[in-house]
Structures are given as structure tokens and as C-alpha cells.
Amino acid sequence: MRARALVPAALAAALLTVTGCGSDGSSGAAGDSAPEASAASSAAEQPTTPDAGGAGAGVPEVLAFSGTTVDGESFDGKTLAGKPTVLWFWAPWCPKCRAQAAETAKVAADYAGKANVVGVAGLDTNAAMKDFVAETGTGSFPHLSDEDGAVWKRFEVTEQSRYVILDKAGKTVYEGVLPGGDGLADKVAGLTG
Template structure:
């Protein structure tokens, strides 16, 4: 039991050591950052990826995982297949993340039905994650409670306030920090034509 309580704290300490909240981690395309990772293939949630997701689309390995939302509901990422997807990695105590909330919610609302937007909360307890969603008005799209950092590890995210943008085939097109969410709408517009 003690190992369970130490894992989130250890992950948080390691991530804070690598980068701080809101540091400009730069912008890199998938090719530059090695977005298709061995971590994805070795994830316990990964399988052969031959299933189908939304609208019968083939499920890419990147979306072959399950999680739980901050509301306690089961979440199957396979349902995201076939549409571009924005994964927004945030932490409840991060002021930079709070600064991105309004723009991320605006993009989610403006692209409903065309683009999936999913928040991936980590580095804290679920109660703080729920409070963040309520306080920032971002409840219009799902938020995963990733207390153990499994989804963060899958996408090799090492800092909060980080976006990973996938095309409809699951290929990572962008990953990095977008201060205040600036540039997110333009990146998403490029995916929807």
C-alpha cells in the first residue's frame, strides 16, 4: 500500500525536477520529439490496435487505452478514433494550465463533433482535479483523472500545461506548450480543413 501512495509523489517530484509549471518546453512536431513511442507499445493498456472506434475507424495504438474521468466514469480512448484529437495535460495547481483553460474550452466548443478535446489531469488528487474543472469552466469536454501518470507516461509528457495533437489516424502532429492556449485554434483549424 505504501508504494501506491509514493508513486504519485515520486512522479510529481520527477516532473517538477525536469521542468517547472509553464516553462517554455518549446514546440516540436512529432518527428522532432519522437511522438510515436515505445512506451505506447509497452503500455499495459495497449493491445493489437485492430479494434474499431468511433464510426468504425481503425484504432491507432496511441488511442488504445482506457482511463477514468474526474467524474469517476470509465473512458475508452478507442472512441476517439477517426477524428483529430487534442490531449491537454494539466495539473490542478498550475497557473499556466488555468491560463490555458478558457482557450481550450473555446476550441472544444467551437469544434464539437469535428475534433475530440480531452483533458488529462495529473500530479494531484482527484478532488483537486474536479475543483479545477469546476473553477475553470472546462466541463464541456472530458477530463481524465491520471493520478498514477499512466496516460502521461504513454505520451511521454514530462510537464504540465502540455498539448499533444493527433490527426484522425492517431499520428502526433504537435506536442508542446501553448502559453495561454494561443495557437491552439489555428492548429486545430488545420486539421478540420
């Protein structure tokens, strides 16, 4: 992993508790005894808030966040409500993230309209994030530019190349690393099927 002079040391220390790019590939699901069964799960089980659209449906509190995409567009997490959601936490310099890109883009295309896929880029500059999206061909789904780490902190993600998968009610059903994205399609199929 090459160091970036532009990444503030405090942000890197707050977000990364593990050295390297991702972990050894171990993974956990909510309810498993694995350490990755995260506290994000408990955050996802918080009460819902009224839907801004007035349709009577609730929006899980975990989706009450906003941000800006790498293209400078506003993004509201509430738009993810009602569908399973894959949040892919990546960094532009991470080779494991680059290896996950093709499968993540395929899942986004295959499940368009049935599930949400959102990249959450961090640990670098927006320019590097935009380059990663262009180089990996992952521009068909939104990518948040999370330079300050707010979304990473919200989901208690401490390393890149990590997926957080929420069911349509906003409950975390999986958090972990899927090397090369292997298994992502099966996990999404199980939530949309």
C-alpha cells in the same frame, strides 16, 4: 509552484523532469528538429487494431487506453479514433494550465463533432482536479483523472501545461506548450479544414 503532500514523490519524479509549471513556451511539431518532436509520435505510428464496433475501420494503437474521468465515468481512448484529438495535460495547481483553460474550452466548443478535446489531469488528487474543472469552466469536455500517471507516461509527457495533438489517423502532429492556448485553434483548424 506549491508542493502537494498528497502527490507521491515517485510519481512526481517519474513525470516531471523539468522544474516549474510548463516550459518556456517553446514548441515543436513532428518533423521539426526541436527536442519536443516526441517519441509519442513513434508510438502513434504503431499498427492499428481492429475497431471494436466492427465497422472495419482501425483504431490506432496509441488510442488503446482507458481511464476514469474526474467525475468517475469510464473512458475508452478508442472512442477518439477517426477524428483529430487534442490531449491537454494539466495539473490543478499550475497557473499556466489555468491560463490555457479558456482557449482550450473555446476550441472544444468550436470544434465539437469535428475534433476531440480531452483534458488529462495529473500530479494531484481527484478532488483538486474536479475543483479546477469547475473553477475554470472547462466541464464541457472530458477530463481524465490520471493520478497514477499512466496516460502521461503513455504519451511521454513530463510536464504539465502541454498539448499533444493527434491527426485523425492517430499520428502526433504537435507536442508542446501553447502559452494561454494561443495557436491551438489554428492547429485544430488545419486538421479539420
